[in-house]
């Protein structure tokens with residue numbers, strides 16, 4: 001099963017200068033709770049953003065990085081070069097954790113969307129790709145201050 005997990009503001013903004021435009025400890029805790037013990041797939045830029053923040057790959061998760069660079073390697077990380085082939089054939093439960101390019105690639109395969117909606121407007125440079133939300137049904141919603149933790153399931 002392929003799931004996407006993302007936090008976005010009211011304009012679907014997700015990033016700024018290859019980092020998050022905001023700091024919400026509650027959202028980071030939610031991300032950790034949902035993805036721990038799972039496989040997480042990310043683009044090379046998001047991976048580098050995580051390394052510059054945490055100095056290591058995400059702990060207690062199988063980290064997979066998508067890159068076109070055949071030389072790319074990092075201790076404790078699996079590297080793939082063909083995202084479509086991986087998403088088509090994987091039997092694992094995979095959480096796609098960004099960024100924009102990898103969300104775009106994964107959206108057609110995604111059965112579930114974990115969207116943290118931030119009820120504010122931020123400055124930034126990277127937006128979640130346009131997609132058809134009507135293909136998904138809201139199955140869970142929990143509000144916490146400015147945050148709304150929404151889970152959507154693909155209808156068909």
Ligand SMILES: NC(=O)c1ccc[n+]([C@@H]2O[C@H](COP(=O)([O-])OP(=O)(O)OC[C@H]3O[C@@H](n4cnc5c(N)ncnc54)[C@H](OP(=O)(O)O)[C@@H]3O)[C@@H](O)[C@H]2O)c1
Nearest residue numbers: 006007015018019043044045046067068098099100101102
């Ligand atoms: N708000 C959130 O929840 C959230 C979550 C994650 C990330 N973000 C933000 O999103 C931004 C990064 O997004 P982004 O779109 O710029 O970068 P990205 O998707 O993280 O990474 C892009 C890189 O992934 C590789 N890639 C993508 N598609 C590929 C394909 N089909 N085949 C092979 N390699 C492929 C390429 O790496 P190479 O150049 O090495 O070939 C490409 O440069 C940052 O600001 C980050 O903070 C936000």
